[in-house]
Amino acid sequence: MSDSPDKYLWHxxxxxxxxxxxxxxxxxxxDVWVWDxxxxxxxxxxxxxxxxxxxxxxxxxxxxxxxQMDELEAYSxxxxxxxxxxxxxxxxxxxxxxxxxxxxxxxxxxxxxxxTAAKLARRYWHEQGHDERHHLIARVHGYHGTHxxxxxxxxxxxxxxxxxxxxxxxxxxxxxxxxxxxREIERVGAERVAAFFLEPVIGAGGVYPPPDGxxxxxxxxxxxxxxLLVVDSVICAFGRLGTWYGIERWPGVVPDMITFAxxxxxxxxxxxxxxxxxQIAAPFWDEPxxxxxRHGATYAGHPSCCAAALENIRxxxxxxxxxxxxxxxxxxxxxxxxxxxxxxxxxVRGGTGLLAAVEISAEVMEADPGAPVRLAMLARExxxxxxxxxxxxxxxxxxxxxxxxxxxxxxxxxxxxxQLA
Numbered sequence: 001m002s003d004s005p006d007k008y009l010w011h012x013x014x015x016x017x018x019x020x021x022x023x024x025x026x027x028x029x030x031d032v033w034v035w036d037x038x039x040x041x042x043x044x045x046x047x048x049x050x051x052x053x054x055x056x057x058x059x060x061x062x063x064x065x066x067x068q069m070d071e072l073e074a075y076s077x078x079x080x081x082x083x084x085x086x087x088x089x090x091x092x093x094x095x096x097x098x099x100x101x102x103x104x105x106x107x108x109x110x111x112x113x114x115x116t117a118a119k120l121a122r123r124y125w126h127e128q129g130h131d132e133r134h135h136l137i138a139r140v141h142g143y144h145g146t147h148x149x150x151x152x153x154x155x156x157x158x159x160x161x162x163x164x165x166x167x168x169x170x171x172x173x174x175x176x177x178x179x180x181x182x183r184e185i186e187r188v189g190a191e192r193v194a195a196f197f198l199e200p201v202i203g204a205g206g207v208y209p210p211p212d213g214x215x216x217x218x219x220x221x222x223x224x225x226x227x228l229l230v231v232d233s234v235i236c237a238f239g240r241l242g243t244w245y246g247i248e249r250w251p252g253v254v255p256d257m258i259t260f261a262x263x264x265x266x267x268x269x270x271x272x273x274x275x276x277x278x279q280i281a282a283p284f285w286d287e288p289x290x291x292x293x294r295h296g297a298t299y300a301g302h303p304s305c306c307a308a309a310l311e312n313i314r315x316x317x318x319x320x321x322x323x324x325x326x327x328x329x330x331x332x333x334x335x336x337x338x339x340x341x342x343x344x345x346x347x348v349r350g351g352t353g354l355l356a357a358v359e360i361s362a363e364v365m366e367a368d369p370g371a372p373v374r375l376a377m378l379a380r381e382x383x384x385x386x387x388x389x390x391x392x393x394x395x396x397x398x399x400x401x402x403x404x405x406x407x408x409x410x411x412x413x414x415x416x417x418x419q420l421a
Contacts, residue, residue: 007020007021009023024036024380025037028057029044029052029055029056029057030055030057031055031056031057031398031400032044032397032398032400034056034385040383041383042380042384042385043383043384043385043397043405043409043412044056044385044397045379045384045385045396045397045409045412046385046386046394046395046396046397047267047396047397048267049262049267049387050203050204050235050240050263050396051261051262051263051265051266051267052266052398053238053239053240053262053263053266053312053316053321053398054266054312054315054316054319054321054398054399054400055266055400056398058268058312058315060311060314060315061266061268061308061311061312061315062268064307064308064310064311065268065304065307065308067307068085068303068307069304071303073303073304074303074304075303076298076300076301077296077300077301078296082301083301083303083306084303085303085304085306085307085310086106086301086302086303086306088310089104089106089306089309089310090103090104090106092310092313093260093264093273093275096244096245096313097244097245097275098245098247098248098253098254099254099255099256099258099275099276099277100254100277100278102275102276102277102278103275103276103281103285104273104274104275104276105120105273105274105276105296106271106272106273106300106301106306107261107271107272107273107297107300108270108271108272108298108299108300108302109145109261109270109271109272110145110260110261110272111145111147111150112261112272112297113145113234113260113261113272113273113274114144114145114147114149114150114153114197114232114234114259115145115148115149115150116274117195117197117230117257117259118136118149118153118167118195118197118230119293119295120274120276120280120295121136121194121230121257121280122134122136122194124194124228124280125194127283127291128283130191132192133191133192133194134169134192134194135169135170135171135188135193135194136149136152136153136167136170136171136193136194136195136197137170137171137172137173137181137184137185137188137197137227138153138154138155138170138171138172138173138196139155139172139173139175139197139198139199139202140155140172140173140175141155141156141175141202141205141206141208142154142155142172142175142197142199142202142205142232143155143159143199143202143203143204143205144197144232146159148166148167151163151166151167152166152167152170153170153172153197154172155172155175155205156204156205156390169192171184171188175205175208176208176210176211176214177211177214178217178221181218181221185221185225190225190226190227193225193227195228195229195230195256196218196221196222196227196228196229197230197232198218198229198230198231198232198255199232199235199236200215200231200233200236200241200246200247200249201235201241201352201355203355203394203396204235204389204394205389205390206357206359206389206391206392206394207350207355207356207357207389207394209349209351209352209353210352215250216250216252216253219250219252219253228256228257228280229255229256229257230255230256230258230259231246231247231255231257231258231259232259233247233258233259233260234259234260234261234262235262235396236353237260237262237263237264238262238263238264238266238312238313238322239263239322239325240263240354240355240396240399241326241352241353241354242322242323242324242326242329243322243323243325244322245258245275246353249326249352249353254277255277256276256277256279256280257274257275257276257277257280258274259272259273259274260272260273260274260275261273263312265305265308265309265312266312268308268312269302269304269305269309270299270305271302271305271306271308271309321399321400322399324354324399324400325399328354328401329350329352329353331403331406332350332354332355332356332395332397332406332409333348333350333351333356334410335406335409335410336348336350336356336357336358336395336413337350337356338410338413338414339358339413339414342414342417342421343361343418343421344360344361344364344371344375344418344420344421345358345359345360345361345417346359346361346362346391347359354396354397354399354401355394355395355396356394356395356396357389357392357393357394357395358375358392358393358413359391359392360372360375360392360417364420364421365391371420372388372389372390372392372393373388375388375392375393375417375420376388376393378416378419379393379413379416382411382412382415382416383408384409384412384413386409386412386413393413395409395413397409
């Protein structure tokens with residue numbers, strides 16, 4: 001190992017033998033742009049990790065957090081403790097959600113939120129007298145974070161291998177055929193299935209929009225079998241699909257729970273949560289002696305993080321940014337789709353929300369398994385940051401992008417894919 005200061009930070013999802021001494025050190029950001037420590041400017045075509053929805057450098061979010069820290073920087077919400085920003089945020093998130101009279105359980109991020117929803121689904125059925133109903137179902141390509149339940153639910157095999165025994169009674173079905181879910185529920189027995197986890201658009205697993213009718217079909221299957229529908233909107237919410245929670249793109253689909261994070265603060269501070277239906281909350285809320293849900297993150301309801309979220313939501317509303325995820329989806333896909341047909345490109349996916357992906361051809365991947373990283377590096381040389389994912393790269397720019405930025409993304413991808421071949 002090097003004796004340079006670069007050697008101490010262990011990066012998530014990184015081959016540290018290659019990353020150490022070769023880090024891209026970012027020092028500042030403004031709107032859709034970020035700069036490295038050599039002064040080079042890059043278009044942030046990934047909104048960092050899918051989350052910088054309102055762009056970088058928002059002074060009003062900084063000021064809202066600073067003002068809250070002047071009053072009360074942090075305090076637990078365990079037991080009967082609360083704080084004004086947490087109370088206000090929970091009410092706002094409930095009223096904005098498609099779930100009537102929803103409760104909101106706050107967390108520190110997306111992984112926390114998935115674990116919360118998974119445990120609550122099992123615990124709900126326990127309170128109904130159905131301890132046998134604890135099986136959880138997810139989808140191929142689905143990514144639900146890296147906590148215990150999220151790792152177990154992952155539809156990305158490398159995320160689950162070589163870490164030993166995980167959460168039991170979990171299975172994964174195909175991502176694009178509702179009949180796969182029906183067959184799996186029948187195989188396991190509906191009386192044993194607690195919940196089904198659905199990303200409206202699969203994000204980190206490679207950007208897979210659902211086929212027409214798929215979301216409505218699986219929602220109907222869940223209703224018919226009594227399986228709880230948990231919508232994982234950690235990536236899809238707060239404008240990424242053009243609505244508050246993403247799932248509103250499919251009218252009439254009302255989940256039992258929605259997990260969220262990322263865009264709720266545009267990443268300015270860590271925060272996530274679960275929006276929970278009145279039915280699922282009832283066993284824990286309706287009576288004074290109702291049992292507690294013995295679960296929670298230390299920083300749940302952190303007042304400074306909640307202040308950041310409240311200001312972020314105000315920006316999304318006041319600047320009319322929320323619908324841009326839908327308004328720009330066609331233009332983004334059109335630009336990225338210019339790479340389709342190139343020798344090194346196998347497929348281009350997108351068109352539902354402000355996110356898209358280019359999958360690299362099997363021939364190129366066979367010759368160079370590191371091709372996704374190489375493709376991202378080629379785009380970086382052209383001043384555009386994209387995200388290596390599986391067999392390709394993905395883009396998910398801030399909602400503040402203009403058509404000129406989208407064209408720059410398209411140019412960089414086309415040129416880079418061409419060079420990759």
